Amino acid sequence: MSFSLDKILRPHIAALQPYSSARDEYSGKEGVFLDANENPFGSISKEEYNRYPDPYQLDIKEKLSAIKNIPANQIFLGNGSDEAIDLLFRAFCTPGKDNVIILPPTYGMYEVSAGINDVKVKKVNLTAEFQLRTQEILEAIDEDTKIIFICSPNNPSGNSLNRSDIDIIINNFDGLVVLDEAYIDFTDEPSYIDRLGEFSNLMIIQTFSKAWGLASLRIGMAFASVEIIKIINRIKPPYNISGLTQEKVLEALEQVDKKDEMVSRILEEKKYLEEQLSPLPIILHIYPSDANFLLMKVTDAKKIYQFLIEEQIIVRDRSKVVLCEECLRITVGTEKENNTLMESLTKYSNQFELS
Ligand SMILES: *Cc1c(COP(=O)(O)O)cnc(C)c1O
DSSP: OOOOHHHHSOHHHHTOOOOOOHHHHOOOSSSOOOSSOOOTTOOSSSSOOOSOOOTTOHHHHHHHHHHHTSOGGGEEEESSHHHHHHHHHHHHOOTTTOEEEEOSSOOTHHHHHHHHTTOEEEEOOOOTTSOOOHHHHHHHOOTTEEEEEEESSOTTTOOOOOHHHHHHHHHTOSSEEEEEOTTGGGSSSOOGGGGGGGOTTEEEEEESSSTTOOGGGOOEEEEOOHHHHHHHHHHSOTTOSOHHHHHHHHHHHTOHHHHHHHHHHHHHHHHHHHHHHTTOTTEEEEOOOSSSEEEEEESOHHHHHHHHHHTTOOOEEOTTSTTOTTEEEEEOOOHHHHHHHHHHHHHHHHHHHHO
């Protein structure tokens, strides 16, 4: 198996002359800036946002480089992880011709992004234990297969996928493997970032939306070879991360311990929540979770979902998703939120027992 980036790169992207922004041509911080048609007087807002932000977010990447132990030129930052996913389709998948493989039940954006880009999706379901069917996945690959999306810990099942299986896929595919590690902070499993050197066809995706608590800022990370990152940088919107977001993320990166502390609290709450949920007669199974949510099989997902909505508690009904029949996905909340949830579920459960 030999991976060649040139082989999967769309020819028009290889030939593309990227937009050259004013900030590309001169990157110094001091000077009289009369090059970008900005407002010289400042901003309407109290804070000043009149200057275009760094298109490559180098300050953030420098900090991330130290935290993640990977060179800055192997990092891409996007307007949410979803931007990185979309850019991969545009760089590597020819609409109406190429295909990607996804492994349901999994994160919905891979298929939506494929649909937007008119790229076919092949599906190979996970096993009943939500693990990879490596043989079937390899058999599904054809000459037009460009990307395989793997999510671990997986959303919505919550479990980590076996590393030996992930290795088999990466090692036996001559296209790109995207490993989505959105929930990696919640597990003891190590990230694949430390193994990027082994695999030239691997891109790892992480996000600031979950453990870091910055979902509203819209910023996601991608880690890959210098060559892959260069391509994505060539086709991204020039100023894809706002200056405000860059400021806030820089602040956050100074407080890794605060993130770690929130993660431990979430994990404690998860354990407690699971202990309380298990005895309820309406809950038939709680799947093992390496993430900040629990997938559980219940007696009647739709009814319980509706009941909770009436109680103003919003969970995710996954019962229409393959292998998730009668399943609800519950994000771990604060102690108070979890208690409110437990009160309502106990109330429903008591009615259920009487009927
Ligand atoms: C939440 C989530 C993301 C994060 O997406 P953002 O666009 O960065 O907010 C990515 N992948 C999975 C599997 C997720 O569940």
